[in-house]
Amino acid sequence: MDFSLTSRQLDLQQRTRRFIADVVIPYEHDPRHTPHGPGPTLRAELVQHARSAGLLTPHGPVDLGGLGLSHADKAVVFEEAGYSPLGPTAMNIHAPDEGNVHLLDVVATPAQRARWLAPLVAGDVRSCFCMTEPPPGAGSDPGMLRTTARRDGDHFVIDGIKQHITGAVGAGFAIIMARAEEGATMFLADMDQPGITIERQIDALDSCFTGGHAIVRFDGLRVPASDVLGEVGQGLRYAQVRLAPARLTHCMRWLGAARRAHDTACAYARDREAFGQPLAAHEGVGFQLADNEMDLHVARLTVWHCAWVLDQGHHGGHESSLAKVICSEAEWRVVDRCVQVLGGTGVTDLSIVSRIFADMRAFRIYDGPSEVHRWRIGRSIAKGPR
Template identity: 50%
Template structure:
């Protein structure tokens, strides 16, 4: 079918084999267990699906094998994550859902052996979940991380964390949080942001009001979380003090991309639903798929899916070669994919007519699930601002290094005439 992932020849044999196993598991086990549109995934069902995924050999595809996962590199995650994302609850069932997936990735890279034992091992096994506490109420950190207001002050061999976070995805059921807080310069540690591993049952951690959003499938929602003089030991620092933002880039770039992978899988599902309808529903004497206006919508969706797939693949490879360049390209991928995925699902709704906006099909809820992606992990406009700044700066550097200043000679000639 035209909306299936790319040919097997693009991937090593073991990756293709895992993709096919994941495809079979999602379609045969996960899709029949999906909740009604608009309903959250039951935690008991999630655990049961997780155990079934382990038995099927598809659990935690991104996690290193030493921690119980399938050991995929980021460059090979996309075909498998897209298969998982074909169901909106597939990533949760396979334990490759945000924010846990990004937190696992960062812990595996910069966590100490003890931090990996205490936090990564149970997270990878699905015994606990986690959250990433970064976003704050205005005027704190949001699209501008430099506005970080949460603080951590050293007291002896402990840190005291104080602040108010919001949109802390998954916090309701999380066992621990990775908290971003501002710290002062001390010794060799620069002033800046620092990440702390904070168990959610620590004294002073308090869940605040829930934030009711249009997306429903993420267990734990996006509540406020308060850190009221929370004391954590010295070894709670993840990475190095003062280097929280550079460390976070290890998470944020790949996390943007894995979001794209999962949602692209859902866009493929939406297109398949629309194609099934267009191939069987007759109108004006023929199937919808025979109408030129419908063909234009279908073709546009295929183009959106394939261009998204291509930029994801390029960015995944680049992140493994040059983290800075890869992170920059992940902004481009995030903008393109979040907008393209929404367009694909919106067209699917349109092609399915009245059923598309009803709960008889899941498409309307899919729209609700993917619409926030244009805001989460950096709004489209924020990324475009950063993309434009990087492009302008890069061109100025090229010109300063001797690259010809394009158009100047032609303008001069025109003035002389």
């Protein structure tokens, strides 16, 4: 594996870094940023800036206006975008749209690509991915899926309730996981139609996802058979097509956020004095910053390795589980130490670090909590050498 950056990657890295620093970061205190994420006019303005900079939806397929980034390319660009909480929104690489772009590009029919993928890549609409359900439905165990899809002529009728659905408020369409007679199946549906109700928007620690998180109910939603995504009964297989790279792109974006927190803490520790010398000169602080450097290094190497595996055409499920645990915990440790180094400033809006801290905590839970990935890795070990 050659971890040196290509000339294209270096160019993308520098372009993205300048875009985030010069254009995006000045928006971080914009009042249109709400507890449920960037408001629609703020998002639209940021997206237009990225479009003008040639950095909108860079992971999207080239035929629809994207840059067709490889996973290694994404590792470079997404880290830079994550340096600001608004960066992924501006560049249209935030969850869940980033994963949905990948899924649709792989699975959608030509008609579905034209209807749903093209406007998503263009940044004209947002989407949501409706899989998680309240107890006793599907969560970390997708086999517990309770939302049903009943055949009725040339349609399916969907009934059920979903929870923690990121971006549902304001989304143009949804990818819905429901249980048909043949098994779990994915369906595409516009959100502005009878049978879909957003019961409420959920208050959460994070505020970085446009639309926040919501509880969504499907009550007699009629979906034409032509709007099944992929094959009936193959939904769980397609979920893995989406989730393996999506776990990794979370690692990339949050690596950028952790680096931002570390840079902020380092600058503070060099400038702030206590007991006659800068904080950075005290071992208690210096050691924490040194540990940050090591955790960032390990996380970046993990991301690059997993990206390399995916770019070789491997499924990458095992590697993405390893990366999800390693990166979510290492990056969280970095941000937590930064709060400690900043002291009182670290838990207030006087520093970006408190916002990163609140936004990042859920990363150890979504797309599979650390405990589930450890369990799966352990089961793999028990089966013997791979």
